[in-house]
Amino acid sequence: MIECRDLTKTFGFGKEKLKALDGVSFRIAPGQIAGLLGPDGAGKTTLMRHLCGLLRPDSGSVSVLGLDSVRESAKIQNQVGYVPQKFGLYENLTVAENIQLYASLHGIPKSDLAQRVPRLLKITLLERFTERMAGKLSGGMKQKLALICALISRPRLMLLDEPTVGVDVLARREMWLILRRIVEEENMTVVASTAYLDEADYCDQTLILFEGRLLAQGTPEEIRKKAEGLTESPTFEEAFQALICGSVPQRLVRKNPVREDAPVRIRVENLVQRFGNFTAVDQISFKIRSGEIFGLLGANGAGKTTTFRMLCGLNRPTEGQIEVDGKPLTQNLEKMRAQTGYVAQKFSLYGDLSVRQNMEFYGGAYGVRGKLLQERIAWAMDAFQLGPFARMNAEKLSMGFKRRLAMACALLHEPSIVFLDEATSGTDPISRHEFWKRILELADSGVAVIITTHFMDEAQYCDRILIMRDGRSIAVGSAEEIRKLGGNAETLEDAFVALVSDDHPETQTETHSASAVQEDGK
Template sequence: MTAAPVEATALRKSFRDKDLGEITAIDGLSLSVRQGELTALVGPDGAGKTTLMRMFAGLLKPDQGSLHVLGIDVARDPQQVQDRISYMPQRFGLYEDLSVQENLDLYADLHGVPQDQRRDRFARMLEMTDMARFTARPAGKLSGGMKQKLGLACTLVRSPDLLLLDEPSVGVDPLSRRDLWKIVLQLVDDEGLSVIVSTSYMDEAERCAQVHVMHRGRLLATGTPAELREKARGLTFVATPIAGMPARDLQARLIDVPDLVIDAVPQGGNVRFIRRPEADAARLAGLLDGASSASRPEELEDSFMILLREQDQGASPVATDMPPSGAADNGQPVIVVRDLVRKFGDFTAVASTSFQVGRGEIFGLLGPNGAGKTTTFRMLCGLLPATSGQLEVAGRNLRVARAQARARIGYVAQKFALYGNLSVRQNLEFFGGAYGLGGRLLRDRIAQTVRQFDLDPAAQSGLLPAGYKQRLAMATGLLHRPEILFLDEPTSGIDPLARRAFWRRITSLAKGGVTIIVTTHFMEEAEYCDRIAIQDAGEMLAIGTPQQVRELAGDAGARDMNSAFIAIVETARARREAA
């Protein structure tokens, strides 16, 4: 009889920190994984998913309990486990100076893949990832989505008995995410491969045969997606805002009353929400304030949010009083882009792009990996000069007054870019000083910011969970009360709970007159924007309200923004190929 891929009983794992003492990452956890199935680990930041995956891979030894992977006691013989599994961590180590083929060869050497097996294995991996055309391209020249696919191909240069994927689709666009999952599902269906994946995307967990919901090192629930969805039965609704009300405003009204509403999120111009079982019908009707509502089928994310709210009763992202930007609204756009071009040698990254953004507007820049949106974003921030065209930010021409423009903007990078060895307070003091704040004004701003973002001033920044790191990054970007806030994929890799809290703060900022420019790969977040722009291959494909963009996508857009995005990009690519 074949041994189960994973059998864990009463696992416990702690880490020692010189400042925080003992931190329990896995706390008495027991679970079983079935052969030949796709299994998901989901949970908020700090739930212990990565620690558990590293234990499965034999990279960490349990402090207590028993763990058998493929019938092998991991604590006794981790190398035997590692000889039979493949593990793709969140940051897979590609060698960027080596070509696609050279990376495959290197990982085949490291795993001892026999020469007579390599040709067929490489051919299969390159076919599945659609990268046969790019074998000579350096890995550093690949888009983010292509790097993820190459990482998966390198992970699978040998045929494992168990595949471990830790957040494989973080930071990749919907098209690349779809392609990545097509590969994984094909491996499960064709080869009967057992796969364990940790993910922040509930639609990915929906595809799995078994889902384990984790929280603070413990298991909250286990079951099939259908079994877990039962927890939300009868509690899920969709509300249609009255004419003229943005969906995000209705979402804010609902999510700010946690004793009535467990969760709310904009979708397709409406608001998807979960009511509490004991919610008073009259109060809820008053909260809707004329918006119509109807029941809808429950989704896995609904049950996930219910489970998390039960654990963190005070975690609902209630409205935060965000200070106004202080800039008067004179009706003039705060960002003006005309015929913007950026070239790198002979390569055109951004081609003749034009748009305007008004004060207090939330403007989303969307596009596949390698589409040119990050280049556009960096030019708007004054971090990269334009090759040609006109670019004004906060009333300043970036060609001649870049420093003055930068003083009026805030910036939150995609990756945590603060000083991990400093405390929260020390980071705020350093960046406040960099923005020209000092003395009592800086002390007052830090006190307000710590309170608004619910941060521990003494905590070491590098040890914060991902959601709190993101809060600190945004707090530093807002210390000097900027007119414009630039957010580069700010919610990449953080869970739905943290994303709700983040966007509640963003909508408060916009109400206070701060202009928000955001790039994101979460298409649900496009629904918070007043307008969005979709780019690909440096070309502007669509610009307008979320509703206008969905209409542009036709029937595909009627489903959701994710489908609209894919349809618009694929149509444009087909047109370019036919030309």
């Protein structure tokens, strides 16, 4: 079905050369789901574009469906469905109109669509949304619509480049179940890339890419065995770390768990945010103590980002109260911002400035100057292992080191409250491990940390978690308490799915009956 031999691809010229693929060789048998796993910059997209004949190798060869990717690229493209990261949906067209447009582009007769389209709509749970504008769909629903558009032509091979990126756990799980059903019912082969290593168990075969090299290929269980003897009951992520480093980092634990009598830094009471007739956040209440790691979780569109922006003072609530250190946020906004560090999902680093220059800029913006600024920069260089890159422009850093630099910049003024909005998105497990090591150290020192994340393993580090659905708080508690609320679920991910799925915008079933843990506001 697919065979790559010593595939190499380099971009750029002279000193600016980047080897995106470095001697990659593998085979994928027909009728399987193969997962390309690795962080941003691993080479997944470059490999995908070779598999569908859009790129020419510098050396080596690619055979797809028995066809050479260079000499017979047009034939490959006629038999392959390809969903890139930014699939070209037309947001001002409805779901039905998008499907019809892609069907006409493939020259598919209307008679063939009569059975094909209803079946695909049923499989993807989009039957009720055919008249909705594509621009009004959630992230997960857009991915499903893109999948339908690619499946219209009945391809023998489906290539999906990070189909679950940026969507919540439930939407990710649904996407993989849809792919499994298609493989089994249509005898199709699927190659899907992902940065989420926990998705490996949905695959028959996994290929681990890192910095353009293929580190390993095998079933998820075969990959896990590579970490046996290094740690007890190794996870897939720990096996990934073992492949790169030859060892598994020590599992992180809190040294100084938050005390129940610790001072309350942030208190939220009956918070409401409306945009016209739409209520984005509806009567939520909670508190965050000094030294606490507080996780804000929910499906896409649940209201997490809106809540985050209100907590940071970027949005003014329609109703309700936010207090910081016992004083209303509206009366204390400048002081709040001075003692707050904020790492956004897309932190605004200046690519044409060096690592040190970025720190100098952000330190100055926070009012840190002179000798103190140089001392804080020296601390950050050491703490985040950025010293060797001090003179390198930020745009040249890997994703993991960009995240380190972003966090370093946010901590230069020694904030006592830190907001982390999807701050580890796109980073590899080693970078995430180092990132969380610093977060735990911050919390142990008394800093209040508020996070949003789609990584359920990261949520395990939180002292308490608030889960939102349709703008409301449906559960607040420790990871263990959340698992109990989710029907004594084995994992936090299973509990999350159980709590949000019934009213999830893509399933539209009856409201879940599990009772929510409510804040007492004390």
